[in-house]
Amino acid sequence: MQINYQNLKTEEAIMNIFKLLKNYDVKPEGMENFISRRDAFEKLVGLGKKAAFAAIPLSLAGVAANNKASAQSATTEDLADVLNFALTLEYLEAEFYTMGLDTNGLIPSGKDHSIIELIKFHEAHHVDLLKIVIDSLGATPVSKPHFDFTAGGAFNPFGDYQQFLALAQAFEDTGVRAYKGQAGNLISNGDLLTAALQIHSVEARHASEVRRLRGLKGWILQDQRGEGMPAQTQAVYNGEDNLVQGGVDVTTVSLVGADGVTESFDEPLNKHEVLTIAGLFIV
Amino acid sequence: MSKTSKSKVETPLVSRLNGSRRSFIKYGGATLAASGLLISGCEHLEQILPDKGKGKPEGHPRPVNLGRGDTGILNYAYALEQLEAAFYIEVVNMPYDGISDEEMVIMEDLRKHEVAHRDFLKAALGDKAIISLTFDFSTVDFSNRQSVLSTAKTFEDLGVAAYNGAGRLFESADLLLIAGKIVSVEGRHAAAIRSVLDEDPRSFAGSDVIDGDGLDRAFKPGKVLEAASPFILNKINANQLPKS
Numbered sequence: 452m453q454i455n456y457q458n459l460k461t462e463e464a465i466m467n468i469f470k471l472l473k474n475y476d477v478k479p480e481g482m483e484n485f486i487s488r489r490d491a492f493e494k495l496v497g498l499g500k501k502a503a504f505a506a507i508p509l510s511l512a513g514v515a516a517n518n519k520a521s522a523q524s525a526t527t528e529d530l531a532d533v534l535n536f537a538l539t540l541e542y543l544e545a546e547f548y549t550m551g552l553d554t555n556g557l558i559p560s561g562k563d564h565s566i567i568e569l570i571k572f573h574e575a576h577h578v579d580l581l582k583i584v585i586d587s588l589g590a591t592p593v594s595k596p597h598f599d600f601t602a603g604g605a606f607n608p609f610g611d612y613q614q615f616l617a618l619a620q621a622f623e624d625t626g627v628r629a630y631k632g633q634a635g636n637l638i639s640n641g642d643l644l645t646a647a648l649q650i651h652s653v654e655a656r657h658a659s660e661v662r663r664l665r666g667l668k669g670w671i672l673q674d675q676r677g678e679g680m681p682a683q684t685q686a687v688y689n690g691e692d693n694l695v696q697g698g699v700d701v702t703t704v705s706l707v708g709a710d711g712v713t714e715s716f717d718e719p720l721n722k723h724e725v726l727t728i729a730g731l732f733i734v
Numbered sequence: 735m736s737k738t739s740k741s742k743v744e745t746p747l748v749s750r751l752n753g754s755r756r757s758f759i760k761y762g763g764a765t766l767a768a769s770g771l772l773i774s775g776c777e778h779l780e781q782i783l784p785d786k787g788k789g790k791p792e793g794h795p796r797p798v799n800l801g802r803g804d805t806g807i808l809n810y811a812y813a814l815e816q817l818e819a820a821f822y823i824e825v826v827n828m829p830y831d832g833i834s835d836e837e838m839v840i841m842e843d844l845r846k847h848e849v850a851h852r853d854f855l856k857a858a859l860g861d862k863a864i865i866s867l868t869f870d871f872s873t874v875d876f877s878n879r880q881s882v883l884s885t886a887k888t889f890e891d892l893g894v895a896a897y898n899g900a901g902r903l904f905e906s907a908d909l910l911l912i913a914g915k916i917v918s919v920e921g922r923h924a925a926a927i928r929s930v931l932d933e934d935p936r937s938f939a940g941s942d943v944i945d946g947d948g949l950d951r952a953f954k955p956g957k958v959l960e961a962a963s964p965f966i967l968n969k970i971n972a973n974q975l976p977k978s
Binding site for chain 2: 561562565566569570572573574575576577579580627630631634635638641642644645646648649650651652653654655656657658659660663668669670696697699701704705706707708711712714715716717718719
């Protein structure tokens, strides 16, 4: 088997990722195995104090720059903003599936109905959970926006099941990208970060299932929205064709090809990008 | 072609890492330093071929120390991706009896993705990458659909739980993001495997993995490595990984 390694220009790229790597001394201690939600939220009780302490003057916060400790300077408001942003998306998803399930004859009984019902169940619980957590931060959960899932008449999701599924795919793939984009903003609080990641992978499972229900693969190829997806949903997929991770063009270190690389890494969206997409459906 | 170009690529990489970045490496154990520095970067060819260590491996594969800090977490991820990649390489080389076209495409795709994850992490870690691990898939009947898909389901769900649990251990937000880019793909895999394997249409996000609050699992490294240990012959030392 002849393999061409001539194009492996990784040196410079790897230098970049080394800049991301840091070594820290950690004291060995007993390793607990399971991070339960209960543990996570029990710890949240103490969060008020931590957050108050974190609200130190900016100049002082700057002293600890460039490590996790400085990230502790994320204020309660910062954390609540992230969670309220997530809550807005969860409201959107929960309402969308609820309306679909409430529309007689829209969702075929059997497999499809079971799937949509389970997804709705999860989204509704994400809404409840986020509200509780935002409350526990001493912040106020945003109220549910008014949604128009026709986007001003562009779509007919509750009259056309294929359109319903197409929007479901767009919402789930957006959800995955949105949580991913916010993970870094929660890094100062391991419990919140973990909970967000636990939601993130559920959204990914949903996305995969809805895509497969539509006859697509569960993963995203290049920046393709896939067959049958309205052109208006392209913003959900822009940037998914990225080949460079941590400064490494993955096609130069792996033989799976560009298509394979794009499928292997999901890309984030920032808050603005997500709200632009979600904004189509918020009145 | 591969011989010369390989050395061209790897030599400057290894020498550079032995030099300027040397001080970066603070492992106490000389054994670990040796295993990490001398072996890594020389195994591309072997890694895309079926793992020679499958089935009944000879001798005792060397123990591995994942290291500390973000490096340790990346090595932890690299170990898991090696496991998944080796598994799907085997599955695709020897598809089970009666595999459907759809299932074959899924297996080929998953092989591609896990190999990409593995190769990326190896490149990202450079000379701090752990060695290629030796796997034991003797408990898997590769001719049997149920056996293969059940194992795939275990690996994908475990991968999701592993990355979910490891996120909080990262110091670097950039590396956290990269882990996030990988974990959602593992979640997509888990759902697809479950939907072809299980009869219950809700299995893709079944209550065995998603709790009553709609949260997926998050496991600490100790639990993940324990679950993976029947398949990995190397002894893996995760004691230096960050604890919280």
